[in-house]
Amino acid sequence: MRDCVPVRGIINYYHQKILVIRVWQNFLAVMELAGWVFIALIHQVRARQGSYYRFLSVFQIPMPEGDVPAPVSVRTPDQLPFVVNRFKLAGHLTYGSIRLQLRRSLNPAAEDGAPMARYGVRFENDPSLTPLDLQELGVLAEELGYETVWAPEGGGRDSLTALAAIALRTERVRLGTGILPIYARTATNTAMGAAGMAAVSGGRFILGLGVGHRPTVEGRDGVPFRQPIARLMETISIVRGLLSGETVSAEGRHFNIASASLGGAAPKERVPIYIAALGPQMLELAGEMADGVLMNWTAESFIREAVEHVKHGAEKAGRDPSEIDIAGYVRVAAGGDEDAVRESLRGQVARYASNTFYRNFFVETGFCEEMAEAANALAAGDLARASEAITQEMQDQLAVVGTPEECRAALERRRAAGLQLPVVAPFAIGDNKESHRQTITAMAPGG
Template identity: 35%
Template sequence: MRLGTFLQYAGDAVRTVDQAVALEQAGLDAVWVAEAYGFDAPTLMGYLAARTERVLIGSAILPIYTRTPALIAQTAAGLDAVSGGRALLGLGASGPQVIEGWHGVRYDRPLARTREIIDLCRRMWRREVITNDGIYQLPYPGGTGLGKPLKMLTKPVRDEIPVYVAALGDKNVELTAEIADGWLPILFLPEKAKSVWGKALDAGRARRTRGPLDVVASGLLAIGEDVTGLRELARANVALYVGGMGARGRNFYNDLMRRYGYEAEAATIQDLYLAGRKEEAAAAVPAEFLELTALVGPAGHVKERLEAFREAGVTMLNVTPVGPDPIGDVRTLREWMG
């Protein structure tokens, strides 16, 4: 099992990269950079590449509607070049709120679009001369008529950059297990993962022609006898996703919470959040959920949670250190992971 973390995109970006550098020295294997509707991810990823020596650097995620397939391929290849082959390309559909509200792009055909973009990126990294007749028409048929099939001008460091997909719904998870190199779930509860996603993962893997699927899950990290209260730091973020990241009936995270068995709690969190009562929504997040999705508590408890993630098939554990000694906690966890 490898060890990663998310670069916090809110606040002082330079300062958070400083922490990532220190965590690399403590044994971290990967750093992932989010992109919502704040700073873009590739700028911070390039800065990370300049400041680090060994860690893998991934996007988590680049929304597929915000860039052409060619730009996605170019961005990943550029990062791979300046990092010496350390790039991980994390992609996801995001949701209608951000895609239509912030980017002004229609949210449609997420599964077909994901499949097509991944195929195009891989062909572009192999420097094939690109034509495509699908969602993306290459060369574009409705313009001047001067477009021509092209291949990537520069030679990528690798012709296979690992592609990870953020997926929650059954069809998207099945697609991910079929064609991606890795899966980026969110709000991952190890004990419920098989019952929620097992059939979709099995169906996708049955058609898989690539190597083993990397499974990346995340949680807060704090090791100590008196740190249990730090689990509460996740409340507001869980409430944001379950309550506010999507409209009623179109919130993927709320659906996930319901599938975990927290139907009433998911409904309450959404009702409160959409009514503007965000603190009450956070308070409604089940304490059990916070405990099972984090690695926070005495050493024995954290070891148990580590094994739960391992048994659930997680191959990369992304932690957000929140304890008084983040470097020490990462170093300790790295030792336990072997």
């Protein structure tokens, strides 16, 4: 029989383990404090005329005009953009995050109140991205200055669960469903989910709604795809009433509600509603009823036309078109193997083209010949030949591929055309999480 380990030995063993853990925790605390102090000192240095130029040269900040910097005010400690953010990055202080925060803090434009360009980011609905992965990416997006994080809903997990996970680890970034399909839920269920997310996020939730597509709605959800615009209008009307704290009764084509209310669960903050739209009717409906529009495959050549449809819908409803936010997903692959990216991109566009709705949209954006050839190949079951029909010109209209500088310039061209909120949709090649991380970092709003 083997001897038993003495109880005292066990106690000593675990006591040593606990000491090691405490030492590590203390080290992280010291690193956090050092980060705070370092950035606070930088702000103090900048307040002293002349002496902060050394930091400008180190961090490559553009010099202000003139020989002597104008006096500036020093931010109070609670206004400093601390990079540590209360251990939300598990105590990791990276050179890149510190450098980015310092560039923002020291840039004179930021002191003058000039806002950073608006950017959102979409996380792919892919089982390879676990809820913990999404939390980490959400924290990173917040730290880098993204305005919104969007979660789509296709196969796999629902978007509300993904956003709830991110909400628990973030404080400022807004969180939107991109989109929540209306045929998979009743209007009342949709309002309940939105109220829950508004509470979990502390009022940062954006409710993105869309009708989806016939093959998915009827084939996967088992619901007849009838009168999508009418159903969306009824859904928005009911959901908006419930989220406003009203008791709602409705008699429509799709919903007959005797009496519904969220009671005390109705959110105190207004929940913005965005509509997923590509076609003229949906774009106009967004102008009539929604707070914003969320487009997919945001083709540079189509943006101005889309904005005109939204404007027309707003004017029909007597609304100010400037009140409607124009957002859109833009697939982005910044850096990496461009040949591999383009090969994968051709395949994804071809797969979307198998859906009649998207194929018609691609035709509307000016790619008739490509879609005719792709349609013939798809009818023969030849996806490879359909992919070959997707020209580089079409790829560059529908997505952004190149160096980070080239990608940023392409996004800014879309902004100039009327896309107020470009939403970076990382185009993953290889490891999904790492692709997201690299693209999010490369396209950071303040980078």
